[in-house]
Structures are given as C-alpha cells and as structure tokens.
Amino acid sequence: MTSFLKKSWPQGVPETLSYRLGEKALHEYLIQNAIDHPNKTAYNFYGNEISWEQLVAQTRRLAHFLQNKGITKGDKVALYMQNCPQYLLSHYAIQMLGGTVVPLNPMYKASELEYFINEAEIMAVIAGDELYDHIVAIKDKTHSLQFVMTTHYADFLSENVTLPLPEDLQGEKKATDDAYDVIDIVTATAPLEETASIDVWNDVGLMVFTSGTTGRPKAAMLTFGNALFKTAATAHGYQHQQEDRTLAAAPLCHIAGMVMGVNLPVYCANSCILLTRFEPLTAIQAIERYRVNKLYTVATMNAAILNEASADHDLSCLETNFATSFGMAVDEPLAEAWGKLTDGCLLFEASYGLSETHTCDTMMPMDKIKYGTCGIPTYQTDIRIVDPESGEDLPAGRQGEIAVKNPGVFKGYLNRPEATAATLRDGWVFTGDIGTLDDDGYLTFNGRVKEMIKASGYSVFPEDVEALMSDHEAIAQVAAIGVPDSKRGESVKAFVVLKQEYGETITADDIIAWSKEHMAAYKYPRDVVFVDQLPATSSGKVLRRLLKE
Structure with a gap:
C-alpha cells in the first residue's frame, strides 16, 4: 500500500x-453456506424466507435441467427479469456449469433484445413471463438462441406476505408456449451432483454490456475471480458480517x-x-x-x-x-x-x-x-x-x-x-x-x-439509440446526445433528419411516442429536434460535440 x-x-x-473461504467461485461459497447454515434465511422475498439449504437445492435442480438441455462450460445464458429469487437461482445455476451469465435489463424491448442476443451469442434466455412476447417477436432473427425458460414472479411468494406487493407480483400467470417453466423445473428435476471445474481467474462467468469507448454496447467478459475479488474487497472494506441484514432493491x-x-x-x-x-x-x-x-x-x-x-x-x-x-x-x-x-x-x-x-x-x-x-x-x-x-x-x-x-x-x-x-x-x-x-x-x-449518457443511473449509448430510431420509416438520419435533466441526471435528446416525403406529416411528438414504444423507458428521447443535416467529418462521422455546443 x-x-x-x-x-x-x-x-x-x-x-x-x-x-x-479461499479463492473459489462464488457458487462454491453458496454451496458451503448450505452446509454451514442450512436453516438460516438467505433471502426473504416479501415474507417468503428461503434458507441457504433451500436455495442451493433449487439452484442445483435448475443447473441439472440446463445441463440436460446442453448448457456447458462457456455457454452464454441471458437473465431477462425483475429482481426475484428466480434471478438468484438462475445466476448461480448457470455458473455451477461453468456457463456465462448475461444480465439483460427487463426494460429492453424486442429490437434491443435482438441485438444483445446476437452480439453475445446467447444460447438460452430465462425471462419473466411478462417479457416473453418480446422474445417471441425476435426469435426467428437470432442465430444462437436454442430455448427459452420463463417464470412468474409470484410463484416464489409464500402464503405469509409481509410487505406491500408491487404490480409485477399481483398479475395472473401468463401462458408462454414453447417455453419451460422455472417452478416446474425446480419441483421435478433431480439436483445436479457435481459442479464444473472452474479456473477462477481465467474462466468467464459474467458478461455485461457496456459502451467501452465508442459504438454500440459491447459484451465485457468478466471472470469468476473478478466477481470474487470485488465482492470480497467490498465486504471487508465495509466490514460486512454474517450477522448483518441487508436490503436488495436496486x-x-x-x-x-x-x-x-x-x-x-x-x-x-x-x-x-x-x-x-x-x-x-x-x-x-x-x-x-x-x-x-x-x-x-x-x-x-x-x-x-x-x-x-x-x-x-x-x-x-x-x-x-x-x-x-x-x-x-x-x-x-x-x-x-x-x-x-x-x-x-x-x-x-x-x-x-x-x-x-x-x-x-x-x-x-x-x-x-x-x-x-x-x-x-x-x-x-x-x-x-x-x-x-x-x-x-x-x-x-x-x-x-x-x-x-x-x-x-x-x-x-x-x-x-x-x-x-x-x-x-x-x-x-x-x-x-x-x-x-x-x-x-x-x-x-x-x-x-x-459520449455515453447516464440517464436514471443507466448507461445509454448514443449509437444504440440512433440504431434503434433508424428503424422508424420517416427517419433518414439521427444523432443522439445527453442533456442535463434535474430528475434523471441526463436524458436523451435526438436530432433527426426526416426523409423528404415525411417533412410535413410527422411531428417531434410522433417520433417520441414511437420511440417510447420501441425502447427502454430510460433510453427513449425526451426531446426531438428536426434539422436539415447533421454536422459530420469528411468521412461522414457525426460530430456530436457540435450538437452539444
């Protein structure tokens, strides 16, 4: 030091x-918790107290199902759901096989989902049932996706509900044809007997999308060791103890x-x-x-x-x-x-x-x-x-x-x-x-x-917004920038060149309404300005800094 x-x-x-517990993947810590503290509450989900033993048993069952479906070391599986116990089961089940977890924001719409699945070569998606329609809409456009699993968040509630339930936990279970149901899997499947052998500091256990320096989102490859190190550093730096009680709402x-x-x-x-x-x-x-x-x-x-x-x-x-x-x-x-x-x-x-x-x-x-x-x-x-x-x-x-x-x-x-x-x-x-x-x-x-935009704590990439907005039939060119927003930190402003035939028939509000339907809530532009042309270099690269100025 x-x-x-x-x-x-x-x-x-x-x-x-x-x-x-030494230099080992976090799913091995999870397994050891079930041995050392089998009856202790691991997670409490609106009154449903899930013990370490229960959590590991259900995770092993889900892992075995994934293994039977062909998921093996290095395969990428996406998680596309709200916070719920199923998220935790899925995350660690994938990693027990040496697979790679790819988190996808549940706010993503179909066109965004298509890009991420193809970019990360995702083999399977585990999704909230309310999001299944987005997957169906792009299934034929993805080259790597082999199967889908869905879950109803309320399946992991108990009769003893102790906190107000959000809307996500009050709706009816949605039928998802051609998808496997997580609750059926963890009820009927035998548990995985042996976890995969992991090279902690070299094997990739997580891919998160980020802008890097430029361009559309890229999949950053993080190892099991990366996760272990940062978790341990945070735990010891802030003196987290086994006796602590924490809240996960982010x-x-x-x-x-x-x-x-x-x-x-x-x-x-x-x-x-x-x-x-x-x-x-x-x-x-x-x-x-x-x-x-x-x-x-x-x-x-x-x-x-x-x-x-x-x-x-x-x-x-x-x-x-x-x-x-x-x-x-x-x-x-x-x-x-x-x-x-x-x-x-x-x-x-x-x-x-x-x-x-x-x-x-x-x-x-x-x-x-x-x-x-x-x-x-x-x-x-x-x-x-x-x-x-x-x-x-x-x-x-x-x-x-x-x-x-x-x-x-x-x-x-x-x-x-x-x-x-x-x-x-x-x-x-x-x-x-x-x-x-x-x-x-x-x-x-x-x-x-x-040039990344930070809106409501989420990373928004100008090229991503521009690619999605270019699907609108009236847009010839578009450039996105971030502008200060008192509530969100930043919000997206889009400069749009309309196709000639649409010049008199479409408004900025029309573009915003369309974007709201096709993009995540934090990502769609709150302001649209029509321009005759975008400032660009001789090679055609748009100069966003001039738009900011």
Missing part, C-alpha cells in the same frame, strides 16, 4: 485482503445491484431482504420489520425515503448506507438529513467503478469521509490520472483520464479486439472518465470523455 493511502486507510479494516441486472444483492449476501452468508423493485414505502417497511442494518442505495432512493418517511417510522436499525450519485449527489446535506431520520446512520458515496472492472474500484473510509469524492482505491488497486493527449501521469490535483488496474479488470470485449485494445492496455483500463486524485488518495469524478 502506498504511503499516501496508509494515512487514509480506515481504522479497523485489514490492510491486506484474504478471502473468507436492479440485480445492473453491475452495482449485482454486487450488493447477488454476490455480497452469498460471500458473507448474511440474510438479505429482496424486493422486486424500489418503492419508498415498501423499502421503509422492509427496513423496519426486518431490522436492516446495512443498505445500498442510489441517492434518489434516499431522497424518496426522506420524502415518504413520517415520525411514526423507526429506521434507527440502519448503521451504514453506501450510495451512488445517480440523478443527484450523495452530499453532506443529504447525509445530514439521512442521519437525522435514522438516528445516526452513515450515508456516503459507495465507490467509483465501471463494468469493465466489475465496479467498486474505490471505497470510502467510514472514519474519514470526504463528501464530493468517491473515496480511496480499494484493495490491490492502482489508480492513475493520465493526460489524455500525452499519456503522461499527472500529479495530485491535476485533472485527467482515470486509469484503473486491479484483479477485477475484465478480459476484454467479446469478439471486439480493436475495442479491447483501445480500453485495456498492459492490464490498465483506460476508463474514458475524467477525474483527480488528491494528496490523501481520494478520487474525484469530474465527468466523461466518452
């Missing part, structure tokens, strides 16, 4: 990282939600309250009823709880709340208001990170919080600030591109060697983000070199 980090390292936190399909809701409870063997989605009153009731003491949120969640909570609510069980600044900042005024509501719970920025490093590259020393920063480099992590033009390292306080190196760094982008070479250099991920390091080692994030 460098000398400037030694003075900032939190008291009581070991300076070297050791893995609780989307599990998002890399940060995955670390906090899928990986951490398994690594620590702690009990987790699982919600399908974040709803302020439900989150408040879950925290109160189950005495949650450690919490991960996005800052807007804290604001929503502050607005909803009354004097009758008791959130004094909360001890630490690490949060992410999406949509609004995790700043001192928010932390003070949160501390007052909870009788002293610490609220602070969780970390800086990105998909290519399995996120959580920094941690905030809980005894030396610096608001406005992302904390200090976590275990075994080097961070440099580099001059984007010269490539030279910059001193403390100077602004430049953030470069990161640690055991969480990805293997590269699937089938994209040029994009990999641009981002991954000698083990360093050049993030395309701008930041500074101070004399105490705290990282401040200042903005993005990349």
Whole structure:
C-alpha cells in the first residue's frame, strides 16, 4: 500500500485482503453456506424466507435441467427479469456449469433484445413471463438462441406476505408456449451432483454490456475471480458480517445491484431482504420489520425515503448506507438529513467503478469521509490520472483520464479486439472518465470523455439509440446526445433528419411516442429536434460535440 493511502486507510479494516473461504467461485461459497447454515434465511422475498439449504437445492435442480438441455462450460445464458429469487437461482445455476451469465435489463424491448442476443451469442434466455412476447417477436432473427425458460414472479411468494406487493407480483400467470417453466423445473428435476471445474481467474462467468469507448454496447467478459475479488474487497472494506441484514432493491441486472444483492449476501452468508423493485414505502417497511442494518442505495432512493418517511417510522436499525450519485449527489446535506431520520446512520458515496472492472474500484473510509469524492482505491488497486493527449501521469490535483488496474479488470470485449485494445492496455483500463486524485488518495469524478449518457443511473449509448430510431420509416438520419435533466441526471435528446416525403406529416411528438414504444423507458428521447443535416467529418462521422455546443 502506498504511503499516501496508509494515512487514509480506515481504522479497523485489514490492510491486506484474504478471502473468507479461499479463492473459489462464488457458487462454491453458496454451496458451503448450505452446509454451514442450512436453516438460516438467505433471502426473504416479501415474507417468503428461503434458507441457504433451500436455495442451493433449487439452484442445483435448475443447473441439472440446463445441463440436460446442453448448457456447458462457456455457454452464454441471458437473465431477462425483475429482481426475484428466480434471478438468484438462475445466476448461480448457470455458473455451477461453468456457463456465462448475461444480465439483460427487463426494460429492453424486442429490437434491443435482438441485438444483445446476437452480439453475445446467447444460447438460452430465462425471462419473466411478462417479457416473453418480446422474445417471441425476435426469435426467428437470432442465430444462437436454442430455448427459452420463463417464470412468474409470484410463484416464489409464500402464503405469509409481509410487505406491500408491487404490480409485477399481483398479475395472473401468463401462458408462454414453447417455453419451460422455472417452478416446474425446480419441483421435478433431480439436483445436479457435481459442479464444473472452474479456473477462477481465467474462466468467464459474467458478461455485461457496456459502451467501452465508442459504438454500440459491447459484451465485457468478466471472470469468476473478478466477481470474487470485488465482492470480497467490498465486504471487508465495509466490514460486512454474517450477522448483518441487508436490503436488495436496486436492479440485480445492473453491475452495482449485482454486487450488493447477488454476490455480497452469498460471500458473507448474511440474510438479505429482496424486493422486486424500489418503492419508498415498501423499502421503509422492509427496513423496519426486518431490522436492516446495512443498505445500498442510489441517492434518489434516499431522497424518496426522506420524502415518504413520517415520525411514526423507526429506521434507527440502519448503521451504514453506501450510495451512488445517480440523478443527484450523495452530499453532506443529504447525509445530514439521512442521519437525522435514522438516528445516526452513515450515508456516503459507495465507490467509483465501471463494468469493465466489475465496479467498486474505490471505497470510502467510514472514519474519514470526504463528501464530493468517491473515496480511496480499494484493495490491490492502482489508480492513475493520465493526460489524455500525452499519456503522461499527472500529479495530485491535476485533472485527467482515470486509469484503473486491479484483479477485477475484465478480459476484454467479446469478439471486439480493436475495442479491447483501445480500453485495456498492459492490464490498465483506460476508463474514458475524467477525474483527480488528491494528496490523501481520494478520487474525484469530474465527468466523461466518452459520449455515453447516464440517464436514471443507466448507461445509454448514443449509437444504440440512433440504431434503434433508424428503424422508424420517416427517419433518414439521427444523432443522439445527453442533456442535463434535474430528475434523471441526463436524458436523451435526438436530432433527426426526416426523409423528404415525411417533412410535413410527422411531428417531434410522433417520433417520441414511437420511440417510447420501441425502447427502454430510460433510453427513449425526451426531446426531438428536426434539422436539415447533421454536422459530420469528411468521412461522414457525426460530430456530436457540435450538437452539444
């Protein structure tokens, strides 16, 4: 550890990282939890208390079914559903076979789904039954997809419902022809006897879509070891214990939600309250009823709880709340208001990170919080600030591109060697983000070199929006940029060149309404401007920076 980090390292936190059960894939931790704590509640889903033993038994059954369907080491299986126990079963069942989990946001529509399935060469999809129609719509356009499994979220509720149910858990079960039903599988299939042999630091267990530096989303390949390292670093850095109770309300399909809701409870063997989605009153009731003491949120969640909570609510069980600044900042005024509501719970920025490093590259020393920063480099992590033009390292306080190196760094982008070479250099991920390091080692994030748009905490890629909008019959050309949005952080603005024959017959509102039907809610443009032509280079590359200006 460098000398400037030694003075900032939190008291009581070991300076070297050791893995609780050794260097093994997290599904092996899951199996050991069932041996060591068979009857302890692993996840509580609106009152359905699922023990470690039950969770492992159902995961083994699902894994055996996947094995019987031909899934083997290296095969890619997509998860396309809301938060639910079925998500957890699916994630670890795939990895028990040495397969690769590909999370897909349940907000994706059919045309988006088609791209992701083909790009990642996905062999099977496990989906919420309400999303099945999107898969049917593109099934004939996918070259790799062999079979589909669906699930009804309410199948994993018990009779003892203890929290308000969202709409996703109140609807009727939907018929899904030609798809296998998860509840039938985990009821009727014999359990998998032996898990696959895993090379922890080389075998790919997860692929998440990210922009890299340019272009449409790419599949970043992350190893079993990447996940283990970042989970362990977070657990030990924030002193997670087996006795803790956590709440998972952030989307599990998002890399940060995955670390906090899928990986951490398994690594620590702690009990987790699982919600399908974040709803302020439900989150408040879950925290109160189950005495949650450690919490991960996005800052807007804290604001929503502050607005909803009354004097009758008791959130004094909360001890630490690490949060992410999406949509609004995790700043001192928010932390003070949160501390007052909870009788002293610490609220602070969780970390800086990105998909290519399995996120959580920094941690905030809980005894030396610096608001406005992302904390200090976590275990075994080097961070440099580099001059984007010269490539030279910059001193403390100077602004430049953030470069990161640690055991969480990805293997590269699937089938994209040029994009990999641009981002991954000698083990360093050049993030395309701008930041500074101070004399105490705290990282401040200042903005993005990349043209990626961050809307409601989700990554939106201009090329992706443009490709999807180009399917509209009236659009000749389109360019997308991000613009400030007080609620979402950023939202999409599209500049559209109409085909000549549509110039008098279509409005900006028409384009927005069409986009809303064909794109995820966070992704479709909130503003459309018609232009005669787009600014471009001589080679035809659109100059989005001029549109921003």
